[in-house]
Amino acid sequence: DVVMTQSPLSLPVTLGQPASISCRSSQSLVSSDGNTYLSWFQQRPGQSPRRLIYKVSTRDSGVPDRFSGSGSGTDFTLNISRVEAEDVGFYYCMQGTHWPPWTFGQGTKVEIK
Amino acid sequence: EVQLVESGGGLVQPGGSLRLSCVASGFTFRTYAMYWVRHAPAKGLEWVSSITGSGDGAYYADSVKGRFTLSRDNSKNTLYLQMKGLRAEDTAVYYCTKSFGVWGQGTLVTVSS
Numbered sequence: 001d002v003v004m005t006q007s008p009l010s011l012p013v014t015l016g017q018p019a020s021i022s023c024r025s026s027q028s029l030v031s032s033d034g035n036t037y038l039s040w041f042q043q044r045p046g047q048s049p050r051r052l053i054y055k056v057s058t059r060d061s062g063v064p065d066r067f068s069g070s071g072s073g074t075d076f077t078l079n080i081s082r083v084e085a086e087d088v089g090f091y092y093c094m095q096g097t098h099w100p101p102w103t104f105g106q107g108t109k110v111e112i113k
Numbered sequence: 114e115v116q117l118v119e120s121g122g123g124l125v126q127p128g129g130s131l132r133l134s135c136v137a138s139g140f141t142f143r144t145y146a147m148y149w150v151r152h153a154p155a156k157g158l159e160w161v162s163s164i165t166g167s168g169d170g171a172y173y174a175d176s177v178k179g180r181f182t183l184s185r186d187n188s189k190n191t192l193y194l195q196m197k198g199l200r201a202e203d204t205a206v207y208y209c210t211k212s213f214g215v216w217g218q219g220t221l222v223t224v225s226s
Binding site for chain 1: 152160163174
């Protein structure tokens with residue numbers, strides 16, 4: 001199974017400042033079809049998960065452009081250009097290349113300093 | 114509007130059974146694989162099970178294999194997760210999701226005596 005490792009696990013941030021979360025996979029996530037199936041999810045307190053990014057860098061509809069994804073192979077990053085109060089919650093990466101199983105990272109808690 | 118509505122959660126004793134349902138609307142249900150993901154208290158997201166659009170193939174996490182059965186009724190746009198031999202560690206909010214891009218509100222399963 002592919003292991004997804006996120007860092008940091010806790011990220012205190014200042015409003016208006018940038019934030020970055022790293023996600024590493026135990027093997028390359030490049031699929032035989034040439035795509036890389038790495039997604040990022042946000043889960044606000046008391047809410048269902050919401051996908052922000054899929055295939056490394058494609059934003060879902062309605063996701064603010066302050067969220068961006070990058071990376072390749074085994075190393076990926078979610079960036080928030082300017083953190084807003086509504087960004088508080090947990091963030092998860094997930095791989096969908098080598099399935100089953102579909103595997104998530106441990107989650108990163110983003111909170112305001 | 115694409116919508117997923119889960120039901121069937123509740124309190125059950127260890128060793129007991131529950132059947133979760135997920136009713137889908139707003140898209141051609143039979144053409145999409147569907148997934149269940151759970152979120153246990155103070156833990157991260159965990160993929161549980163998936164099923165093909167036609168229902169002829171299902172996949173399970175090792176943690177639930179042999180105890181959970183996923184099925185679907187495409188005439189009713191409904192997904193079913195039959196859970197047997199429930200354990201305390203199955204306590205979680207269970208979400209159904211369409212390709213991880215649309216999520217239901219979740220249904221809470223509590224396994225306790």
